[in-house]
Amino acid sequence: MRRASIRRTCAALAAVTSLALAATACGGTTKKDVGSEGGSAATAGKADPGAATKKGLTVGFLPKQVNNPYFTSADNGGRKALEELGEKYKEVGPSSATDTSGQVSYVNTLTQQQVDAMAVSAQDHGALCTALKQAMSNGIKVVTYDSDTKPECRNAFVSQASAEDLGRTEVQLLAQQIGYQGKIAVLSAAQTATNQNTWIDYMKQELKDPKYKNVQLVKVAYGNDDAQQSFQQTQGLLQEYPDLKGIISPTTVGIKAAAQYLSGSKYRGKVKLTGLGTPNDMRKYVKNGTVDAFELWDPAKLGELAARTAVALSSGQIGGKEGETFKAGAMGSYTLGKDGVINLGKPTVFDARNIDQFDF
Numbered sequence: 595m596r597r598a599s600i601r602r603t604c605a606a607l608a609a610v611t612s613l614a615l616a617a618t619a620c621g622g623t624t625k626k627d628v629g630s631e632g633g634s635a636a637t638a639g640k641a642d643p644g645a646a647t648k649k650g651l652t653v654g655f656l657p658k659q660v661n662n663p664y665f666t667s668a669d670n671g672g673r674k675a676l677e678e679l680g681e682k683y684k685e686v687g688p689s690s691a692t693d694t695s696g697q698v699s700y701v702n703t704l705t706q707q708q709v710d711a712m713a714v715s716a717q718d719h720g721a722l723c724t725a726l727k728q729a730m731s732n733g734i735k736v737v738t739y740d741s742d743t744k745p746e747c748r749n750a751f752v753s754q755a756s757a758e759d760l761g762r763t764e765v766q767l768l769a770q771q772i773g774y775q776g777k778i779a780v781l782s783a784a785q786t787a788t789n790q791n792t793w794i795d796y797m798k799q800e801l802k803d804p805k806y807k808n809v810q811l812v813k814v815a816y817g818n819d820d821a822q823q824s825f826q827q828t829q830g831l832l833q834e835y836p837d838l839k840g841i842i843s844p845t846t847v848g849i850k851a852a853a854q855y856l857s858g859s860k861y862r863g864k865v866k867l868t869g870l871g872t873p874n875d876m877r878k879y880v881k882n883g884t885v886d887a888f889e890l891w892d893p894a895k896l897g898e899l900a901a902r903t904a905v906a907l908s909s910g911q912i913g914g915k916e917g918e919t920f921k922a923g924a925m926g927s928y929t930l931g932k933d934g935v936i937n938l939g940k941p942t943v944f945d946a947r948n949i950d951q952f953d954f
């Protein structure tokens with residue numbers, strides 16, 4: 595049996611049998627495809643940077659949440675790149691950012707559909723692992739983008755920027771705005787979100803610097819990337835801490851809802867708000883004095899890089915190991931860092947001076 599057909603048979607078997615049975619029956623391919631030593635699940639064979647780019651590959655995008663404009667932009671970036679390369683794009687995913695079991699089912703669906711690669715933004719650090727490992731054992735390349743899982747549960751992670759930079763710069767932005775003095779809070783997305791939790795850890799580390807000795811982080815609230823819940827959580831923060839000086843919301847859904855609340859309240863311009871938002875969502879709040887500055891990367895570029903990474907993996911140009919380099923079309927060359935992490939670049943800080951130059 596040819597390797598491709600072994601993979602398809604195993605995918606079908608995995609879809610209809612228990613994972614253990616499928617894993618036993620497909621043991622040979624499992625060992626060949628998935629590295630077992632620490633780090634990312636890099637393929638055992640050597641990558642060939644000069645290998646031809648395969649055509650006609652199907653890449654499935656599985657965002658945290660399909661009706662979130664941030665992911666619409668990101669996944670459209672992936673779609674465009676795949677079309678340009680002669681590949682096929684599909685997107686599946688839950689409508690709630692807290693539907694982790696829904697995300698697991700979608701991973702299984704993509705495996706059953708025998709896609710060549712999937713790009714996944716994980717709602718939860720560990721919950722997708724078994725399903726993603728099953729996908730990889732069927733020869734499917736797994737890229738996480740935006741929000742990672744454990745390194746051994748995917749081949750590579752396309753990160754929007756250095757997580758450390760993002761966490762630290764958000765604190766720096768807010769501290770400058772409040773004159774390094776007063777109570778602050780974080781309005782996050784889902785409590786399980788890997789990306790937000792990593793950034794919040796770096797925020798806490800940044801706050802240990804003596805220059806923040808008069809800044810006190812009083813609460814981390816969770817709006818679950820739901821507009822209404824995020825709005826109510828902001829209202830709740832101000833009720834609980836009427837002397838709050840600032841909020842960091844490292845989520846596009848959260849910062850927009852927090853801005854909407856502050857903008858219509860007596861706190862507009864008094865309680866500072868920063869974090870991660872899209873220029874189109876935040877433009878009016880920058881113009882009406884609710885928000886001074888916030889940051890983000892270009893989500894379409896993140897999606898494009900995820901797609902190009904998936905194709906490079908499927909074509910054997912990279913395997914997921916540190917130090918490997920590949921060409922990402924007009925985006926240039928990218929090198930895999932520790933644990934198979936690829937950084938898109940530096941985020942942009944948006945304020946009244948530059949916000950009109952951006953349309954996403």
Ligand code: RAM
Binds near residue numbers: 658844846870
């Ligand atoms: C929301 C999501 C996403 C995050 C952005 C900043 O859209 O939580 O994962 O990267 O915000």
